[in-house]
Amino acid sequence: MADKLRTLQNLEALQARYVGTGHADTTKYEWLQNITRDSYASYIGHPPLLSYMAVGMGEPKEKVRTMMIEKMIRGSGAPPETQE
């Protein structure tokens, strides 16, 4: 039992520290949100990738970067209606 508790605590610590760490009850919405935000963060963070996209869009890098962080707010869309 103690082991199980420790595992749980470890998992919780991980989840607090690293956003996006999943758990048994991760919903599709949460998972998608994380994937979307992780992807945008990665596009912004890798300089060649950002400038590749900027050239593709014909916009300056800074504009594309801002646009992508803006998209991170919404992530993959509005959450599903909760059924209580």
Next chain:
Amino acid sequence: MATTSHMFMYSLTIQPPTAITQAILGQFAGTREQQIVTASGSKLTIHRPDPTQGRITPIFSQDVFGIIRSLAAFRLAGSNKDYIIIGTDSGRITIVEYIPSANRFNRIHLETFGKSGIRRVVPGQYLVVDPKGRACLIASVEKNKLVYVLNRNSQAELTISSPLEAHKPQILVFAMAALDVGYENPIFAAIEVDYSESDQDPTGHAFEEVEKLLVYYELDLGLNHVVRKWSDPVDRTASMLFQVPGGADGPSGVLVCAEDNITYRHSNQDAFRVPIPRRSGSTENPERKRQIVSGVMHKMRGAFFFLLQTEDGDLFKLTLDMVEDDNGQLTGEVKGLKIKYFDTVPVASSLLILKSGFLYVASEAGNHNFYQFEKLGDDDEETEFSSDSFSADPSVPVEPVYFRPRGAENLNLVETLNSLNPLIDSKVANLTDEDAPQIYSVCGMGARSSFRTLKHGLEVSEIVESELPSVPSAVWTTKLNRADEFDAYIILSFANGTLVLSIGETVEEVTDTGFLSTAPTLAVQQLGEDTLIQIHPRGIRHILADRRVNEWPAPQHRSIVAAATNERQVAVALSSGEIVYFEMDVDGSLAEYDERRQMSGTVTCLSLGEVPEGRVRSSFLAVGCDDSTVRILSLDPDSTLENKSVQALTAAPSALSIMSMADSSSGGSTPYLHIGLYSGVYLRTVLDEVTGELSDTRTRFLGAKPVKLFRVSVKGQTAVLALSSRPWLGYSDIQTKGFMLTPLDYVGLEWGWNFSSEQCEEGMVGIQGQNLRIFSIEKLDNNMLQESIPLSYTPRRFVQHPEQPLFYVIESDNNILSPSTRATLLEDAKARNGDVAMLPPEEFGYPRGTGHWASCIQVVDPLISKSVIYSLELEDNEAAVSIAAVPFSSQDDEVFLVVGTGKDMIVSPPSSSGGFIHIYRFQENGTELEFIHKTKVEEPPLSLLGFQGRLATGIGANLRIYDLGMKQLLRKCQTVATPNLIVDLQTQGSRIVVGDVRESITYVVYKYQENVLIPFVDDSVPRWTTKTTMVDYETTAGGDKFGNLWLLRCPRKASDEADEDGSGAHLIHERGYLQGTPNRLELMAHFYTQDIPTSVQKAQLVAGGRDILVWTGFQGTVGIFVPFISREDVDFFQNLEMQLAAQTPPLAGRDHLIYRGYYAPVKGAIDGDLCEMYFLLPNDIKMMIAAELDRSVREIERKISDMRTRVAY
């Protein structure tokens, strides 16, 4: 599966990326001089701007083997040296300093804070430093912020604290800046958005009401923790922050730049807002809002200003007005903002203002520019917009204001630094029929795009070219006195005489020099203090300062065939094979050594080294004989003309030169014997200073003519000029001190000599046919020459004409008005008597319009006219996406130009209203194009390929084969080859390799009898393919969007089965494996390059070199993959790699192996860039590694440099 690959490649960068991620300014050397540090890809480079000449030269560059994301410079209070903080993907913060004496970066601190890699919550994206150097903040896009306190200890060393956390979950950061607060507690400002509510609200209201906040984080130095001190909503579109000077210099606070407006904000000040002026003009959309994309703040004595740049490239000068008190003194209270148009420069990723009055623009695309300030726009006629007329409330929209862009008034361009970024496509081809091919590439963005030719070579600037009365055989220059700084005479030898020219204001013939003018000359030397000697076939003429002449006649029936001289010794070889040796006496006369040495064959060449400092003679004489040997003879008094060593050669030597050069192995300078052969081969061997032994021979083929060698001086170092069919220069690389041999971009010379005069201190004089040429070499740091031809729009792809040296480039730009739309708008404006002036698009860009495309096909002639010779604009909002030159069997194998286009394309999310395939016929030898017809297809065809006399296209996920009809293309057969979108097609035989945008590559076989396309092998890993090439029938090399290069091979069995005769029924009916084709490709090699490969090609880069893979990267990298031949070499380099990674871990703390295996473990590849780091190591570490590998330092260096020079530059 075997753990090691059967195939090993050596990856090497021959041109590092030229895109600049960020540039910073500081006094990194600890002197008052400012340097620029730039991050390009994984390279950290320090540059020295030279204000007197208006130039920027790189001083030192190091590969950190990690992705550099952010840089910051800081200085501790009271110190005068700036340190550099680097934010990379290593999950660590790195502080380095530049050590000018050693010309190296030295790491001071390396603190781990998180996981490696570029992740959403691992800091590294933003890096800001308190202006007083007391603390820095490193933040991620989401949640995490870490503050490090910087201080110094009692030994005045820099210390760094453990990190203080200022995390807040579910917060996105748009921008960060450090506030200038003087010596109060450091404050960092951030633009943040909290998305927690939006994530909980299914209705979407919360998302619409999301607020953007300006947040202040204060580091309490007393309590040693960080608090969120203040926050206030700002404009929803805010995206950038700039620090406003504080303390004694200004009011402190920040500028918040949003779409269409800039606001001054501070916690204890009123807000002030100015709009960002929009361009006025008939082709401009008056509704279009601008955004600030980069900027810089500059502090001068008692004043400061901002230069802020919009996406059009327009720079605006922004100043703050302060409230005056009753006595007319300025208070710390802000009265308002003022903004006005300054000038237009290319869109920058970093702007830097130097104290010496220069502006450095690290361009986002294309060449980087260096400008000098002519004035600061203080008293010009530009309209100034003040914040007085605008409300500071972010919810109130600002009234737009307009300005008229104009030519530069305040800035003067002094230098452009070549940059290939973004490099979109390239081809290796030899169009000029030189011995080595050139690299042709298309790069740039928008109106600053260019077609560039890259060639291996050094740039030569010619000073004089003059024709002589007849063809000279040789030329020398000489001083009159040993102490003279410059040369006084040019001596020309002709078949039957000698001509002496004096160098002064003008160059003219002199006759009273004492030189024998009726015989050809073999050698000229300034001897002793003030005498000259001339060696001619009949004897030696010793000319004293008072023009008296002592003559030593050659013995009867013999003549002098070769001679070698230095300032104290003379050696001549007679036609009988005897060597006569002279030395200068104490009284300045030449004394003959009493014995003559008889050589076995005819002597072809001789060389004496320079007299070493503090000695009376050079102790070796090198003698080359026609029996294909070189002998080293001793010149020591007790063993004069005795044999020391012999070197056998593959051909008779044509030239010899003993020369001391800088040496990377010993760190000092080492004497080398350079040997040129009649066969055009050049050798360089180390000459042992004591024993005269020859060792470490390196060979290089220079050209078809016998090699001649000359000692010259370039940029303060001794170099060897080697002449064969092309002139070459051998010199030490400025950074690594390794030996480089580079062709000169110049005519073939027959003879060369050093030349030094008041006008040209380090020049060379040469003979080419009947011409005398004087030239110099200005730069040794760049051995790739670039020639640039401007293009109209962003290039997308290009092809070569099948026979002519012409290229066809397709170009397209999104959100740009097409020429016809522009013309219509201008017509309208003319009708309304409006403004019809158009600004040059190269500087100001094209007028923009959302949803519009401008696209054209241009014919480029890179050889003769070096320009675009024909252009064809596409109409109806079509944009070209692919191009191929395809021979059609139905038209008697006539080659047509096929261009794929997309109509009304939207980049993200991708959509279009269909595509077209245009057919053009080449006219006038390809210099013009005739439109034949176009065929509508469902989607833009992203790839086209000539396949067995027909056209293969990728349309969406369909691979389709067309034949040419009279009115349109005729569909012949098709298959769904890949899951998503075909982006690349390659072929050999009846096999087509199909590259998918997300799903790697699939091999498809075409069965002619049945007219079917059958995919038979695909990949198990999703690779986001950019470009591929077939290395052989089974193997394909390719690159992906994440910066990997890979080689995939089809299993032999699957490959054979696919080509079996018959219907292919067995292939069609074979069961697919895991929802794919029946077979899987095997991975042969995988390597992370960090730059996105945009072209991969199998080619040779040097004459006589092997086939290698040449790839170019998006940021301007040119790299190669060299296949290893022997297993021993692989083992050696693997061990070396391991030793290097262990002994000299990468500067920014990224583990080398993990870096190269960023997305997938490195397989079958050796990192040549890491191996070449060996040259940069201090000697003791070099020896340590050499001992570990059981080899000598010289041997290791030789192996490393051989890997490069055998196949590339």
